[in-house]
Amino acid sequence: MKSLTGAPAEGPRPARLIATLAGAVRAHPRAAAALAFWSVWEAAPQALFGLAVARAVDAFSADRPGRAAAWLGVLAAAALVGAFGTRRLYRPLAGIVEPFRDDLVHRVTRGAVHRSLRGRAETGAVARLTHQVEIVRDAFGGLLVVLRGFAVAAAGAFAGLLALMPWMLVLVVPPLLLGLALFAALLGTAAARQRELIVGEEGIAERTSALAEGLRDVTACGGEERVRAALGREVDAQAAAGRAVARMAAARALAVAVGGWLPLLLILVAAPWLLRHGATPGTILGGLTYVLHGLQPALHTLVQGMGAGGLRLAVTLARIMETGGPDDPPAALSAPSGATDASVGADAPAVELRSVTFAYGPGAEPVIRDLTLTIPQGDHLAVVGPSGIGKSTLASLIAGVVTPDEGRVRVGGAPPGDPRRRVLIPQEAYVFTGSLRDNIAYLCPDAADDAVGRAADAVGLTTLAQRLGGLGGRVDPAALSAGERQLIALARAHLAPMPLLVLDEAGCHLDPTAEARAEEALARRPGTLVVIAHRISSALRARRVLVLDGTRARLGTHAELLADSPLYRDLVGHWITGPSRHPAGGDVRASRPPRRSGWRAPGYGPRSCG
Incomplete structure (x- = not known):
């Protein structure tokens, strides 16, 4: 298959994609730290769930309902703590995902302009900008939620099993790792099928756009059947790619069975041996609880999320990176934090x-x-x-x-x-409706009011500021002269931190x-x-x-x-x-x-x- 750039279609490059996504997270360390912090809170019920069930069952068996009720009360309190942590997760999550989306829009736009300046029609950029960028945004957010959720569930379950009976980890961890390895082995084929689906979507978008523009010529030349056949072949190929992606779901189910259901069976089979070596019925039930209500749902969510949204993310992001501007990767799409061009530094020329x-x-x-x-x-x-x-x-x-x-x-x-x-300040200055302060501080939104005022005074904006009512005065672009708009833009440049x-x-x-x-x-x-x-x-x-x-x-x-x-x-x-x-x-x-x-x-x- 050929890509729309004329180069052979390639699968996503995992190392680069992982570095890209990791760089997007590292680019916002405060949001990442907040996400990790509240995830620990969310893990509280996961860690205590099986342990509380085990202790409550043993207490009921020993005819100690008060002790059993106390353990269930601990579990209820942990659930409240976990709910509080979950509620606080979404703000730091948005602090990572939304800037990444903005970087993608920047890259897609630059790539389209770059090719258009060289005389190439760029109708495929419409699909990338209106659909594929949103796929990456949603899938990246979902991937962070899924990975974080699996890590929370696994850490909580392992800690609880260790507290219950360390031998249970031997029954749970190996099949879980085997299931994850099986799923990882399927990802390459699944990614190739997903790429065919994405590239086919772009091809249909370009062909239908060209058909709409040349419909009259097609009719005049009697080429309806030929065009219909060509478009039909692409539609059929797209449908086949969709079916191939759907078939991968069956393979993912096998990974879930090995990693999520096999530990459950092993605990049940080993139950007599565990009882002979100090386990109680509550211990067995607690271990089953960790697997059935912790690890198994988390693994299922991970496999389904990575197998659907994760693959769409990897393939779509690779496609956007392939078709973006040649020399200008956005900050989140460049090398990870700390990995920079050797020529970048204070000794390099400004231009x-x-x-x-x-x-x-x-x-x-x-x-x-x-x-x-x-x-x-x-x-x-x-x-x-x-x-x-x-x-x-x-x-x-x-x-x-x-x-x-x-x-x-x-x-x-x-x-x-x-x-x-x-x-870059062009001839036509960009000024928007809002306060004068917001216009001047557009490139430095955290600037103090006195710094904004000094920038305005430096470029000669004082008279206009007084007429508008100070920095808080409302700016109406239509009511300003071209020179006044330029003064605001020059004050914005004076305040900007760019070198x-x-x-x-x-x-x-x-x-x-x-x-x-x-x-x-x-x-x-x-x-x-x-x-x-x-x-x-x-x-x-x-x-x-x-x-x-x-x-x-x-x-x-x-x-x-x-x-x-x-x-x-x-x-x-x-x-x-x-x-x-x-x-x-x-x-x-x-x-x-x-x-x-x-x-x-x-x-x-x-x-x-x-």
Whole structure:
């Protein structure tokens, strides 16, 4: 079978999938710790159930009803403790599962955009985004519940059996392990059958979408029968895959019989021997209780959950990972916590491009061609050039919004796109209905009010904040001007903890004074600043300037580029004949040209965002 990418279909890679899911749990240690803590509470009735039954039966046999009632009361109290623990489990469970779902949506969307930019129809992404992501979300949550429930039941039963009579563990543990091993041996075949079902679902989604778009052409060409036959074959194959998945349920029943029912039979067969070696009737009944009401239901739930939801999770997650963006795995989908790229670290450049080429679609002329660029940590770089030359495309490459056709992009030594590493502020600022504080703190929701206020003051948002009624004032995006929306976005960037800011003409709707104040505030902020310049004054404020001219790129200080770049001199509007050379790293502001009233460099109008 071929996958929709044209590559041979492969089964899920267990090690990678397990690492992915484990990484999703480790990414939220507080939620994982809370889940484990309340699971211990939930285990109380499991540990005491058989022991209380055994002691109560022996007490009744000895005509001591008060003692028996006390043990049953202990069991009732343990049940209340367990119920309390179960009630508290769902919040930490959601704290693990929901961020994982968000990471999956991010990956599916990036993969679809990546392939669409290369001219490939991406209708299969609809099935992944609307159906498969929800399968993974629900199955991952269910898997955590099932695994945790089995661990709780097994730990409680083993502790209780040990307290009752250690010999019973010999009768219970080996067949339980045998049943688990048998089930594990079936997983490979079951996963292959489940994958066929998932990939077939995508194939039908793509074929029906194409059929809907070309239905008139099919009818006009008289191709109804041929199309019906082709679609029918895929539907039949999907039905066969569904039946194959259903047949695996019978095999799972065998694992439950060995691991869940065989211990019960062994205890009954060994009962006379146990009685001769100190067991009481209550001990036998207590052991049966641990197996019948603890281990056997937990094993049945584990096998059914792993055999159905777990397989769907593994296969669907593998499919999403195969079709996601090539260089940008979300945080929970990357290597487990602690396992990072060797090049990631404080010594890595803030941004590094190596021989990068990018074009919008196959056959199109590259917008960026063979660009190599290194931006060190803490740099302030302005990117200038005529409109349409590729400045915004460069910003998108750095931010990971698009992927290069050739070459490599790294941000802090890692693939771009991780929202924890960078902030991209585009021309059209995103502002939502809510308080001004919520808008500014969107990327740093835990920020204190005084920090939010300092960010607003730094970029010149004070007047707007006062008009709205302070940080708690309501923001109505439709009632704000484009410049006011940009100021809010710039304040958001100032407050954000990310080490790299990329401004893609983010102040083009501001007047020059307001834009200068915001940019200078962002330059003082710790980290690296890349400004896609709308006005040439942004280049005068920057430490270094990158000039894009369509055939080559030149990098240097303002003074160096005035000397060496005719295009830059044209943009600045000040021709210099025989200039003296300025040493790299000198004070670029010392060599600013005199301002010309009313002059505009090509593509740099005072209110244009081109």
